[in-house]
């Protein structure tokens with residue numbers, strides 16, 4: 001077995017985000033994974049590549065994961081986590097991606113464990129995710145390096161010391177893909193409303209978002225400069241931006257939306 005492979009992982013919950021991480025790990029090369037997931041359909045894509053079990057009681061006794069990754073809904077944490085306490089005794093790292101759930105809360109549910117709280121996003125599935133992580137006080141340097149390796153296998157990783165930052169991170173990068181997809185939907189709909197045939201409207205909206213993201217990714221310029229490069233004086237974009245950048249439009253709505261999501265992340269802690 002190549003030492004470059006990611007170490008054995010126990011993934012608890014293989015829905016949209018757990019599935020995206022697993023996809024990223026498999027693309028990168030994963031030695032062995034057991035996935036606990038009662039919802040059989042969501043694991044079909046991985047059925048031949050990992051071992052899927054319906055609950056914690058069905059995990060093979062011989063399986064010793066280096067990391068246990070919690071990707072169930074935050075509302076399920078208290079019911080789900082206690083079954084995984086035995087892995088703490090084996091020295092496993094617990095990596096939670098559950099929105100809002102604090103390190104101290106998870107630590108209490110696991111009776112004292114090495115917990116990393118992380119917030120990834122769904123582009124992880126294609127190695128283009130962005131994750132911000134925060135390590136609990138029981139996490140060793142080796143466990144932190146392991147968490148970094150797992151998360152870096154799905155894209156870029158940043159670490160923060162202040163756990164409170166994970167709430168706004170959840171609002172911005174965790175949920176961020178949804179806002180970009182909404183913009184794509186709205187562009188497509190507006191094009192169709194202007195009479196553009198539906199197929200062309202769809203292609204055009206998608207290609208515009210994809211191309212803009214790729215340009216941003218390759219450019220050293222600020223986003224504001226790339227925006228200005230599109231905006232010819234007295235031209236068409238200027239008219240659209242006058243609507244979008246009006247005081248009560250995006251400059252007010254985006255911070256309001258991020259604030260609402262940040263507050264929800266804090267609420268989910270309880």
Ligand SMILES: NC(=O)C1=CN([C@@H]2O[C@H](COP(=O)(O)OP(=O)(O)OC[C@H]3O[C@@H](n4cnc5c(N)ncnc54)[C@H](OP(=O)(O)O)[C@@H]3O)[C@@H](O)[C@H]2O)C=CC1
Nearest residue numbers: 013014015016017018036037039071072073074097098099
């Ligand atoms: N979606 C995203 O973009 C992001 C999500 N997150 C976080 O990831 C977590 C999962 O979110 P998401 O993937 O969207 O949600 P999903 O509902 O798609 O995934 C959760 C999965 O866990 C399964 N599940 C339920 N009970 C158990 C159990 N006892 N043991 C194991 N698995 C179980 C669910 O099955 P069933 O449907 O049958 O209940 C479901 O398939 C959340 O905590 C969320 O905050 C973080 C970053 C981004």
Ligand SMILES: O=C(O)[C@@H]1CCC=N1
Nearest residue numbers: 099170171174175176
């Ligand atoms: O909507 C949610 O709660 C999760 C966390 C960030 C993205 N999805």
